[in-house]
Amino acid sequence: MTVAPTDLTMSRPVDAGGPLGWRSLHETVTSRLRDLIVEGQLPEGSRIIERELCDQLQVSRTPLREAFKVLAAEGLVEILPNRGAVVGRLGPREAKAMLAVIARLEAFAGELACVHATDADLAALSAMHDRMMAHYRRRERLEYFHLNQDIHLEIVRLAGNDILRAMHARLHARMKRSRFRGNDIPENWARAVADHEELIAALLRRDAPATNAVLQRHLDESWIRLANSLRLDPDTLAPLATE
Amino acid sequence: MTVAPTDLTMSRPVDAGGPLGWRSLHETVTSRLRDLIVEGQLPEGSRIIERELCDQLQVSRTPLREAFKVLAAEGLVEILPNRGAVVGRLGPREAKAMLAVIARLEAFAGELACVHATDADLAALSAMHDRMMAHYRRRERLEYFHLNQDIHLEIVRLAGNDILRAMHARLHARMKRSRFRGNDIPENWARAVADHEELIAALLRRDAPATNAVLQRHLDESWIRLANSLRLDPDTLAPLATE
DNA sequence: TCCAGCTTCGTGCCATGCCGATTTCCCCCT
C-alpha cells in the first residue's frame, strides 16, 4: 500500500493567489485520500497507519485525522476505536443494496431532467452519447467507460436537485471502486448500449415515465452484471456454481 | 445560543467499565452536537465559536473540530474556510428538494417492506398505528407527532436495506428541525391521518405498488403543508400573497 | 511443553501552543 510521496503543501499556494480558491489543508488531504481509495490505490480492508500516511503526504496528524472522520462519515473508511482506520469493505449485500438505491435515485433524476433540462442541455447530452457510441464502435473500453459515467452524472445534474445530486454522488463514489474491476462482458455490453440508445431517445422526447423505466431497468441489469462477475446469485447472494 | 454546560467527560467512564461500549470523545461530541442542532437549541445560521462550545461541553478543541467535520459532511453545519462554522440554513428550495428525495426513498422503502417484512413486523407496525390513532382522537399532537415519525422510520427499517436506511436517516435528521415548528394545521391533519389508514391497509395487504403510491402522495402533501405554513407557493417558491 | 501473567512496544487519542487570516474598532484625514 505504498503511495507515491506526493507533497500536498505544494498544491496550496502559501502566499500567492487570492483568498478565494485555496482550500484548507484537511480538505486537500480529504480529496487526495478519497481519490486514492476510489481508484483502488489503497486496497480495501487494509489498515491505514497514521504515521505512515503522514510521512507520505507530508502533513501532520491533525488534518489527516480530520480527513479520516469525514471519509468515515461518507462510508469510505471505517474507524475502529483505538485501533485505527481501515478502508471500508464492500460486501455483496451492501453492493446490492447500494445499487438498488442508486437505481431509484437515478430513475427519479431522469424524470426531473425531462422536465427541467433545457434543449441545449439535452443536445449536449446527446452529443456525449454520440461520442460514447463512437468509442463503442471502436471497442475503446476505457473511453467508453468514462463517458458512460459522465453521462449518468450529467443526467443527475440536469435534474436540478442538489440534494439528489449529493446523495447520488456519495453512493456513486463508493461503487466506483468496485466497478473499476472490469466487469463488463462483451455480450452484455451490447445490451447496455441499447439501453443508452433508448434512454437518450426518451430524454429527447421528454418522456418522463419512459426515462424513469429505462434507467431503472438499466441499473437493475447493472446489478445482474456485477453479481455475475462476482459469481453470485443476484437474488439470494449465494455463491454461484462454477463449472 | 447558550447551551447547558453539560460535562461530556462524565459520559465516558475514565477508568471503570469494560473496553467495549465506550465511544471515543469525538464521537460523543458529534452525537451531542447533532442533537443540539436537530432539536433547534442552536439556531440556524448562527456562527459557532469554537472556544465557547469548548467551555460549555468541557472538551478540548480537537475533538470538537473533528465533530464539525463530520457534521459538515452530513450537511448539518457549514464550514467557511478560516471563518468558522455556522449551522446550515435550510432554504425553501433545499427543503423542497430534500422532501422530494425523501418521498422517493420512503416510497421505495414501502415497496421493499411489503416484500421483506415478517407478519410480526407488520403486526407491530399496525399496533403503532392504532396507538397513533388513539392519540389523534384525543388530539394529543405531540404524542401523535412522535409516533408518526416512529412509524415512518420503522417502515424504512423494515425495508431491510441498510444503505437506504442510512440515506433516509440523514435527510430525515436535517428535515426534523424544520418540521418541529408546528406546521400541522387541523384541517390537513385529518387528511394525513386518512393517508396513514390507507398506508397501513396497503402494507397489510403487502400491496407494493399501492404502498409506494400512498407514501409518495403522503409526502408530496407534506411538502404542500410545509410550503403553506411558510407562505410560499409550492411550485414556484414565490412568496404567497397574505391577506 | 503449554498456558498464564506481565512487560514492552507500537499506535491512536486528546490537550495545548504558535501562526496566519479575518474582522473589528478607533483614529486620522478629508
Added chain:
DNA sequence: AGGGGGAAATCGGCATGGCACGAAGCTGGA
C-alpha cells in the same frame, strides 16, 4: 461628520507532545 486605513484583538488551522489503550513477545510456573 463621514469615510477609509491601519492596528490590535479574535478566531480558526496546523504542529507537537503527553497519555492511555491494545497487541505481541517473553518469562516463569504447572
